[in-house]
Amino acid sequence: MKRRRTGRKGTGLVFPCTRTMRSAAGRFPWPGEDAGVVDGHLPAAIVPESGLHLPPTGIDRLLGGLPDGYPGPRSPEAVARRLRHQFDGRLHLPGAVGYDAGRLAWRRDLDQQPLLVAEVADAADVARAVITAREFDVPVGVQATGNGTVRPTDDGVLLNLSRMSYVDIDPVRATARVGGGARWGDVVAAAARFGLAPISGSSSALGVAGYTLGGGVGWLSRRHGFAADSLLRAEVVTAAGTRLVASPDDDVDLWWALRGGGGNFGVVTELLLRLYPVGEVYGGVAYFPGERAGEILACHRDHAADLPDELTTALTLLRLPDGPAVPGPLRGRTVVALRVCHTGPVARGRRALAPLLAAAGPPLLGGYGPMTWPQTSALDDPQPGPQIVREHTDLFRGMSDELIDVLLAEIGGSGASRSPISVIELRHVGGALARPVAEGGPSGHRDATYALIAVAPRLHAAQLSVARGHMAAFARRLRPYATGGVLLNFLSDPSRTMAAYRPADLGRLAALKRIYDPENIFHRNHNIPPGP
Structure with a gap:
């Protein structure tokens, strides 16, 4: 073929x-919230x-x-x-x-x-x-x-690297060879013609290289692991300007480091990724009243261990504005968005989801049904445009009643006491992510059940200090229940980079950084300094 x-x-x-x-402000002005976009991320x-x-x-x-x-x-x-x-x-x-x-x-x-x-x-x-x-x-x-x-x-x-965006699918070997500037939307579309899919990001506009080097958790991850686990080969330009190939057969240490070590070891100009067969898909998004949030979260916690690896869910607490851009049933409300992706027979997906939907009650909007794999990119729509934002992430092994109370208190509130944090998402991880991989890289912490991402979106520059204060206070309230680890791709605070790695992996990464980038010229990232 x-x-x-x-x-x-x-x-x-x-x-x-x-x-x-430059102007008196000395910087390029921020575009407004309604600014147009080019390719989904640059203001037109x-x-x-x-x-x-x-x-x-x-x-x-x-x-x-x-x-x-x-x-x-x-x-x-x-x-x-x-x-x-x-x-x-x-x-x-x-x-x-x-x-x-x-x-x-x-x-x-x-x-x-x-x-x-x-x-x-x-x-x-x-x-x-x-x-x-x-x-x-x-x-x-x-x-x-x-x-x-x-x-x-x-x-x-x-x-x-945006011009290096080529995608080459080998349907016989079930692999994708992609340039360092490729986006997931192009890879998903090309692979779908052969009934294949990558472990890709939730947005089609995300870059393949950065996502994969940072670990990568997507809708197929509970079934097939981190995106980095599927990296078969990478072509890399090192800090010395040397072009290397990293794979199980060539420069094995560098191949190990790239599978979760971020952009610390060079510029990845090409990746060879494993693809996976995908047949029936059952999924969608439904929005439920915020008043049911406690019951929905508790039900998910109680059934999490029994959910099949083929089923991935994300529960998002949303406080929505009262504006014309918001659908009428959700306008001005606090709601729970339940995103679902099941890669298997539709009937099996419905059965796996039934207890959770029984606890949630009738939705305000949305629902679930058969879909194609490329359609899963719409599960996170509407995709947020470029903006000033504050974020926080944590990992949890479980979800106690006390943690649920902390989450509900943060998304609630009214008047002057209302937090700028209006999005709190809990992604169910585990499954294949929790299982050790032979010769696996340093990707992530494999002992978590939930990954949390809290967002204070669409801020103005004058609001940043207030948002930082709210986010720091929320992080302190979460700390007693969190593992202390994070997933690198969910992390926007580079001061917490070390929390993305196990101590033994961090030591090995620092030693390899000393070999491949001893002067640390690649440090404008989630940086791992060279070891002694």
Whole structure:
């Protein structure tokens, strides 16, 4: 059977742009909540119809003045001059349209200001950019979609991998070979033509590489484990600019570290992922009255150990605004959203879900039924757009009545005492995630039953300090019931990175960091410093 390939590797001209004066605020303005989006994550207002394909103008005049063999000062022009002659992608300097489009993170409070954005065309571009950054002694940041950015790459070289988005499906071997800038939506669509599916993110706009390197928990994870467990091979550019292949047969230590160690060990330019056959799917989303939240949470807790691995559920406490964008039955209410995905016969899925639905009572909106695998990407709709947000995550082995009381108290409240936290999600993990994997990587903590994500969404800059205070107080109330661990991909606070790993794994990761990135140039991430 013929392989299917989507996407392409593009090439383009290198172009600079003159530096422009910043406004009094000194930063690029945040888009409003109603701003348009390009590809689901970039504000359309800052990208003209011509996109990023601008012609080069005045490059020699702009970048002149430095000898070719001398790195010179750490200015955008100097770095671009050093890099431009052997670079097949595009270089975007401050002031260029492509600069703002390429640097923006999903979390809009991370207003990163790199020296330049290197929109790479291939692995050779990545290697040249890394070597150049080392020559100028500046850090390297990496992003494709911006969803996983947790630290700004200020005064460094930001690699944008979005052009490396090819997808190649091998239906015979049930694998997907994807570029470092590919998104899950493209992989899911290509694999579905052959009845296959990856362990993918809840949003089709999420990048494959960052999600997989951080562990990755999706709708198939209770059945097949972490996304990182399905990483068969990776092509990597190290801090030395060396291109390596990491697999069970080549550079085994690096392969181990990549399966959960995040972006600490190099830039992953290509991944080979295992795919899984998916037939019948039963699922959907239903919203239930908030007054039933205690009973729904307690029922899930009581039945969690008996739920089959084929069934994945997420329970979300939502306090919704009273606005026209909210469906009428939910407007201005506190509700429980129950998201369900069962990969197996529909009748079996209905039976597994029956006790929970009996406890929940009639839904206010929504329901469950047969669906295709690509349709599961809609289970988390509507997808939130880029915004200023505060988040907190924890893991729990169970859900005591006391913990339920803490959750309900936080999502409730009224008037001035109302918390800015309006989303609290509990994802049922366990299943295959809890089972050790032979030669498995450092992904996650496998002893948890629930992963919690609390969100204070759509904040304004002036609200950040208040939201931080509320989130810190909520975290303290959760602490007596939490395991102390976290899942890396759910974590937006880089100060808690070490909590994502078991002590033995953390020691091994630090030792490998010393080998592959001893100068720690890849530290604008969930950083693991080099060991002694």
